[in-house]
Amino acid sequence: xxxxxxxxxxxxxxxxxxxxxxxxxxxxxxxxxxxxxxxxxxxxxxxxxxxxxxxxxxxxxxxxxxxxxxxxxxxxxxxxxxxxxxxxxxxxxxxxxxxxxxxxxxxxxxxxxxxxxxxxxxxxxxxxxxxxxxxxxxxxxxxxxxxxxxxxxxxxxxxxxxxxxxxxxxxxxxxxxxxxxxxxxxxxxxxxxxxxxxxxxxxxxxxxxxxxxxxxxxxxxxxxxxxxxxxxxxxxxxxxxxxxxxxxxxxxxxxxxxxxxxxxxxxxxxxx
Amino acid sequence: xxxxxxxxxxxxxxxxxxxxxxxxxxxxxxxxxxxxxxxxxxxxxxxxxxxxxxxxxxxxxxxxxxxxxxxxxxxxxxxxxxxxxxxxxxxxxxxxxxxxxxxxxxxxxxxxxxxxxxxxxxxxxxxxxxxxxxxxxxxxxxxxxxxxxxxxxxxxxxxxxxxxxxxxxxxxxxxxxxxxxxxxxxxxxxxxxxxxxxxxxxxxxxxxxxxxxxxxxxxxxxxxxxxxxxxxxxxxxxxxxxxxxxxxxxxxxxxxxxxxxxxxxxx
Numbered sequence: 308x309x310x311x312x313x314x315x316x317x318x319x320x321x322x323x324x325x326x327x328x329x330x331x332x333x334x335x336x337x338x339x340x341x342x343x344x345x346x347x348x349x350x351x352x353x354x355x356x357x358x359x360x361x362x363x364x365x366x367x368x369x370x371x372x373x374x375x376x377x378x379x380x381x382x383x384x385x386x387x388x389x390x391x392x393x394x395x396x397x398x399x400x401x402x403x404x405x406x407x408x409x410x411x412x413x414x415x416x417x418x419x420x421x422x423x424x425x426x427x428x429x430x431x432x433x434x435x436x437x438x439x440x441x442x443x444x445x446x447x448x449x450x451x452x453x454x455x456x457x458x459x460x461x462x463x464x465x466x467x468x469x470x471x472x473x474x475x476x477x478x479x480x481x482x483x484x485x486x487x488x489x490x491x492x493x494x495x496x497x498x499x500x501x502x503x504x505x506x507x508x509x510x511x512x513x514x515x516x517x518x519x520x521x522x523x524x525x526x527x528x529x530x531x532x533x534x535x536x537x538x539x540x541x542x543x544x545x546x547x548x549x550x551x552x553x554x555x556x557x558x559x560x561x562x563x564x565x566x567x568x569x570x571x572x573x574x575x576x577x578x579x
Numbered sequence: 580x581x582x583x584x585x586x587x588x589x590x591x592x593x594x595x596x597x598x599x600x601x602x603x604x605x606x607x608x609x610x611x612x613x614x615x616x617x618x619x620x621x622x623x624x625x626x627x628x629x630x631x632x633x634x635x636x637x638x639x640x641x642x643x644x645x646x647x648x649x650x651x652x653x654x655x656x657x658x659x660x661x662x663x664x665x666x667x668x669x670x671x672x673x674x675x676x677x678x679x680x681x682x683x684x685x686x687x688x689x690x691x692x693x694x695x696x697x698x699x700x701x702x703x704x705x706x707x708x709x710x711x712x713x714x715x716x717x718x719x720x721x722x723x724x725x726x727x728x729x730x731x732x733x734x735x736x737x738x739x740x741x742x743x744x745x746x747x748x749x750x751x752x753x754x755x756x757x758x759x760x761x762x763x764x765x766x767x768x769x770x771x772x773x774x775x776x777x778x779x780x781x782x783x784x785x786x787x788x789x790x791x792x793x794x795x796x797x798x799x800x801x802x803x804x805x806x807x808x809x810x811x812x813x814x815x816x817x818x819x820x821x822x823x824x825x826x827x828x829x830x831x832x833x834x835x836x837x838x839x840x841x842x843x844x845x846x
Contacts, residue, residue, distance in 0.1 A: 487670035490632045491743065492660025492687025497694035501683045505672035 360550025370552060373540060374559060381536035384454045385522040388461025395466030400473035402427035406482040406503060407495045434467025443529040457526050457534035465518055472514055480507040509578045516571045523567050527560060580608040580644065582747055582779035583629055588638035590624055598624040599803040611773050613790035614783040616800035617823055622783035626751045629781060630662050631655065643746055660687025663745030665753040669736035673725035680724055680735050681707040684743035710738045714768060730761045737765055741772050748773060750782035762786060766793050787819055
């Protein structure tokens with residue numbers, strides 16, 4: 308058998324597979340992941356006993372009232388958080404976008420522009436580099452338990468994310484219309500409104516709606532550290548080992564996420 | 580008053596390619612100048628220098644009696660607002676409405692608040708309509724630009740420049756993508772407007788006949804140098820033949836704008 312008969316790529320593929328195994332296996336050991344533990348009889352009994360308390364779901368009027376208030380809290384946290392995130396993200400995105408640089412016309416690239424763009428990029432990195440859960444822990448100490456901490460935490464992390472993605476969307480948009488306007492003496496904001504937004508507007512709205520959906524889920528997680536809403540209620544029920552309440556909250560949460568999904572899909576269809 | 584004065588102007592691209600070499604040129608206010616020459620002669624570069632969008636590497640340039648590159652940011656912006664530009668492919672967002680695209684001509688003169696307010700409700704509907712009516716597009720005022728044909732879109736770009744009422748109009752191959760009848764109509768409209776307002780017009784063209792019949796002066800450009808510069812009436816066929824002699828036969832087709840994939844970041 309001569310060399311021409313063999314697949315020249317086989318050797319590389321085999322090496323990659325062996326290497327992947329060599330890296331993954333030790334990592335799995337470090338992470339102490341042991342699938343067998345899931346099915347050990349003692350563990351199965353514990354899980355079964357816990358899940359059994361989930362039925363029937365709690366339907367007391369008093370609890371449903373609490374649940375409704377918590378659901379409203381969660382919606383409010385997500386929406387107010389996204390509004391705050393936009394207030395932070397939009398100016399940062401505009402600072403970081405190269406398409407709107409007047410000084411780049413005529414090859415005059417001023418160092419000040421570079422510094423400002425660089426600073427805006429670093430700031431967005433810091434904002435979104437720290438997870439919202441960590442911000443929430445911090446803000447709970449400042450604002451106390453409740454939704455305010457959740458709103459502040461979401462606003463900061465998502466402000467950084469929105470700034471990054473807004474800037475990316477604006478830079479991937481055809482710059483010719485905005486450049487033509489800048490070359491005709493228009494200002495940066497006017498060039499944004501008349502040159503970039505008509506092209507990029509849909510995508511910006513669509514991404515913001517998607518982020519709102521994510522904020523809804525994130526606000527539940529942050530509730531576990533005391534930032535209000537469904538998560539906080541869930542945390543209390545779990546600590547009291549009240550499975551019925553926990554299952555009602557879970558069902559509510561699932562319905563909420565499904566509704567948000569549908570609402571955001573509908574909104575995105577409207578702008579597409 | 581001179582609209583444009585170039586002295587020993589040269590422009591070398593960062594790669595070392597010479598686009599314009601030692602140009603001396605004076606254009607008086609109110610002149611209507613056609614720039615012709617084979618592809619790659621430097622016509623686009625020249626127009627960008629005249630439009631204060633590209634800084635020359637040597638020599639002096641004065642546009643509307645000022646040196647653009649000696650101006651501070653806001654003053655340079657003010658100068659650019661007095662210069663109207665047309666391009667071969669109109670730089671108009673497809674989803675913008677015709678009226679918005681036309682009103683954008685005055686962005687250099689409007690304050691930012693006026694500009695943003697006009698996005699919510701168009702500020703000068705009669706003004707935009709009057710300009711579009713002159714070009715036979717009055718009925719399309721509230722249509723979206725992606726519903727227009729290429730020729731109609733180029734007329735919207737023309738309407739934007741006419742609405743801007745600039746002292747200096749620069750058109751970079753404005754009619755190369757249009758059929759002959761429309762090309763003549765757009766060229767005539769540009770020249771009429773310049774004559775009526777006493778504005779200066781500089782346009783690069785591939786259609787030599789249009790250059791001769793509509794403009795007052797014709798400049799032949801080749802390899803970044805001026806080959807001839809004379810009143811349109813005195814331009815001979817021999818001059819034209821010499822200008823294009825031996826130049827590669829490149830069809831004057833518009834470059835198709837690249838299709839950009841829409842990024843969706845919704846995982």
